[in-house]
Amino acid sequence: MSDEDRRDSLADQAAAWVPPWERPRPPAAEPDTADTASDITAPSPATDDLAAQPPVQEPVSAPLPGEQDRTESDRAEPDRAESDRAESDRSEPEPGEPVVGESSEAAGVPRRQAAGRRRVTAAPEPAPELSDTELRGALEAILLVVDEPVSELVLAQVLEQPAERVGPVLDEIAAGYTAAGHGFELRRAAGGWRLYTRPEYATYVERFVLDGQSVRLTQAALETLAVVAYKQPVTRSRISAIRGVNCDGVIRTLVTRGLVEECGTETDSGAFLYRTTTLFLEKLGLNTVDELPPLAPFLPDDVEELADATR
Structure with a gap:
């Protein structure tokens, strides 16, 4: 057989050759062991000829100068998108997990780590009722x-x-x-x-x-204290006008004894106002100033005439 006839026969065999995955399946029957072995051990000449031929390689064209960078960026773009997607998946909180940067109290979910170290304190028991x-x-x-x-x-x-x-x-x-x-x-x-x-x-x-010591107030101090008790809150000028004498020194004495104290200033003049203290009520055995005895029984009968005379 000449070389041309051999090439024609090989071309016909190659054209008639069907890949194994496209061949029809034989009916389900027990294969003959001898035939199977012979088929395996004796390959067809067409198969040998095809295996002997070198694989055909397609020509690969080199990329242009600006095309190589674009190709690499195109390949890196899916990887970058995939990494961004994975990062967003990690950043999204799972159901029941607090958001990073947000307090567990604001998220409404207690911290997992802090929950293990948190001390559970029991509510204080009410005090027992005394008999x-x-x-x-x-x-x-x-x-x-x-x-x-x-x-x-x-x-x-x-x-x-x-x-x-x-x-x-x-x-x-x-x-x-x-x-x-x-x-x-x-x-x-x-x-x-x-x-x-x-x-x-x-x-x-x-x-x-006392043991022989006298700590009584003077007559001037008693009078000033009475004016403060019945006219409180009252200024120094008002006390001096009622008593007819200067009472600055007596007021200082009463403040030092703790019987009188300052209680603000007058709106018009800005003068200090004075009132009696708790110690004053305690010394007299009173609960409030309202329990002071009325002044009417102690006033003279001609009090109105005296008031007109002073005017």
Whole structure:
């Protein structure tokens, strides 16, 4: 056979050759072992000829000078888009996870790490209710050490008991002291409660405390204190006009003793206003200024004539 006939036969075989994946499947039957082995061991000449031929390579054209950079940027563009998509997926919070930079309280979700270290503190237990005997004893103990009248609200807060329960117990204690005839009594003064000695034993108490020393106020101080008590708030000029003398030195003495204090300024003149203090009520045994005795019984009968004369 000549070379031309051989090339023609090879071309015909190549044209008639069908790839294995396109060949029709044979019917399901047990293959003959001998035939299968022979088919495997004896390849067809057409297959050998095709395998012997070198693969055909397509010509690859070199990219132009500006085309290579554009090609690399096109290849990098999907990678950049993919990385941006992954970054956005990581930045989006999962359901139930707080947003980064936002407090867990604002997000409405507690922090996972802080939840493990958070201490669970139990609510404070309410104070046990004291019996009547215990409450009475506690009130008496506190009243023995106070240096000024203490209100029912303060006592209730200290003992952690209702204020509406403390008031009746104080009334019972005061009534019990009076009925038993003790040398001291519990009474309300200056908006609070405090123990005081009884008036009938005042001479003995003065003898023990003063020991011959006199700390009484002068007549001028008593008059000035009375004007402040009944006219408060009042200025120095008004006090001086009522008394008819200068009262600056007496006012300073009363302020030093703690019986009078400043309480603002007058709107028109800007002068200081004065009023009595809690110590004044405590010394007189009064609860409020309204309990001061009226002045009408102590005024002279011709007070109107005297007022007209001064004008």
